[in-house]
Amino acid sequence: MNTIKQYIFANTENYQGIVDKRFKNLAKQFSRMQDARTEQGGAALVVYFQGQKVVDIYTGKKSKTENWQSDTLSVCYSTGKGVLSTLAHILVSEGFLDYDTPVAQYWPEFAQNGKEKITLRHILSHQSGLYDIRNHITDASEMADWNHMLDVIAKAKPRFEIGIDAAYQPLTFGWQVGGVLEKATGKSLSDLMQQYLVEPLALDGAYFGVAESELARVARPLAKLRTEPKPALQAKPKPKRASVFDKAIEWSGQNPQDFQDAMIPKGMKKFSFFSDEGLKAVIPAANGVFTANSLAKIYAMLANSGEWNGQQLIRPEIFKALSTVQYTQRDRIMPLPMHWRLGYHRVLTLGKSSTGFGHMGFNGSGAWCDPERNLSFAYTHNFATGSITGDYRLWGLTQETLRCADAALKGRKGWF
Secondary structure, eight states: OHHHHHHHTSOTTOOEEEEOGGGHHHHHHHHHHHHTTTTTOEEEEEEEETTEEEEEEEEEBSSSSOBOOTTOEEEOTTHHHHHHHHHHHHHHHTTSOOSSSBGGGTOGGGGGGGOTTOBHHHHHTTOSSOOOOTTTOSSGGGGGOHHHHHHHHHHOOOSSOTTSOOOOOTTHHHHHHHHHHHHHHSSOHHHHHIIIIIHHHTOSOEESSOOGGGGGGEEOOSSOOOOSOOGGGSOOSSOOOOOHHHHHHHHTTOOHHHHHHHHOOTTGGGOOTTSHHHHHSOOTTTOOEEOHHHHHHHHHHHHTTTEETTEEOSOHHHHHHHTSOOBOSOOSSSSSOOOBOSSOEEOOOSSOOOOOEEEEOTTSOEEEEETTTTEEEEEEEOOSOOOTTOOHHHHHHHHHHHHHHHHHHHSOOOOO
């Protein structure tokens, strides 16, 4: 009830930046959602519509002594999967690799333990069976060693036959995709990011592995962030009566062990994505660091079918492939159907319909595009929150963004 009161009576102008009058109601909602907690952290929201930036606003605290700025960087967890996937599609367009050639042709060591036929398509649509992290490393700190983790993935055995099922890959996705991109091109992931995304789009901050010189730009949580799911899902030394959440997962047909093995490396309590070590590490599925503007601009290019400022970064036939739904059922890890494309999921709203796609992060950050509306969106923050299905603010801001766009396009906002 207190949260509702805070929302209703919030300051609707508690932000800085620019807002097109057509999206003023979105800016007011952003302010309402952040107003009561601006001393607990900060947030940014950027929207592109029909090739133009129409919203670029921010509020709150980057640190205890610094306010959020327009170029503040934020750890975005799985939101980075969409960025990595976009890089992969650009490299497919450039002819370095394709979706249906076995990964082992580019990365011979990957063929171990029955992975000879796994393709980039299987990986991007979460159908490789390589979702397990817990049983492949003994301590979460190992994730900071890029080459070691590529070796771990090369040796790993899929948990199911490729292509017959899907299981979201919360952590392993980044090493699978990043590894094959490096092997196919002979270049490092950071060089590929710089050459094929950062420079063509003139991004103001997009990193898998933050340089020492850029660490000061990163917003870190002002309060402790829960980086693991609730203890009810963690391994117990002694048998314990199943929680309501455990029972709900089992009732739904999901296996709690699959969830734990995919989400929780051993020793995670001693490793932080927000430490200097965690920020400088290359863990693309989980520790991508971006400005909201960079995320929104990447998706603005996708909203325009792969073209930006006269550059065709993604060929039309590749764009059609990447935006085609590969799997519509609920997978083994996520609690609701994600309608996986090649590296992206459906746009999650409070009812408004969209055929677009994007990716959200565990902390409630998120970015997406809607090509039918030529619309893109990005929301970043540093609040201490975490959920596998994002944050209600992300869903609400997405809903209002679509409504404002429809008011401009159709003359009415509508709820659905």
